[in-house]
Amino acid sequence: MNGLQPTQRYLNLGVLLHLSSFAGILIPYGGYIVPIGIWLIYRESDFVNRQGFIFLNGLFSYTIYGVLSGLLCWILIGFPLLAALFVMAIWGPIRAALASRDGGFREYPLVIKFLRAS
Numbered sequence: 001m002n003g004l005q006p007t008q009r010y011l012n013l014g015v016l017l018h019l020s021s022f023a024g025i026l027i028p029y030g031g032y033i034v035p036i037g038i039w040l041i042y043r044e045s046d047f048v049n050r051q052g053f054i055f056l057n058g059l060f061s062y063t064i065y066g067v068l069s070g071l072l073c074w075i076l077i078g079f080p081l082l083a084a085l086f087v088m089a090i091w092g093p094i095r096a097a098l099a100s101r102d103g104g105f106r107e108y109p110l111v112i113k114f115l116r117a118s
Contacts, residue, residue, distance in 0.1 A: 005103055006103060010042070011047070014048055014097075014100035017055055017100075018035070018055060019097045020038060023035075051100055055096075058111050061110065061114075062089055062092075088108070088110060092111075
């Protein structure tokens with residue numbers, strides 16, 4: 001990130017990128033399309049680019065956890081895992097958005113790092 005503090009515009013975009021993951025409540029697939037769209041449009045900023053990688057790692061990880069937990073519901077273990085995943089899927093983006101507001105970076109809880117910002 002060149003050691004420079006990102007402008008207020010990019011800080012706001014980082015916050016919006018994480019919080020727009022809740023757009024899926026109102027718009028089908030909006031929780032995927034809106035944050036990825038913000039990242040693709042504004043990824044020339046190192047700050048927004050890194051926030052986008054944090055979001056995508058969380059998205060991929062939580063999708064895998066959701067599928068595995070759903071499969072484990074057949075033997076009743078998956079229900080508490082889905083409840084824990086639900087809490088993490090709400091808590092993670094809010095925590096990352098608060099860190100982004102201050103110019104920091106915060107990974108989502110229990111995330112697998114598939115992608116890395118260079």
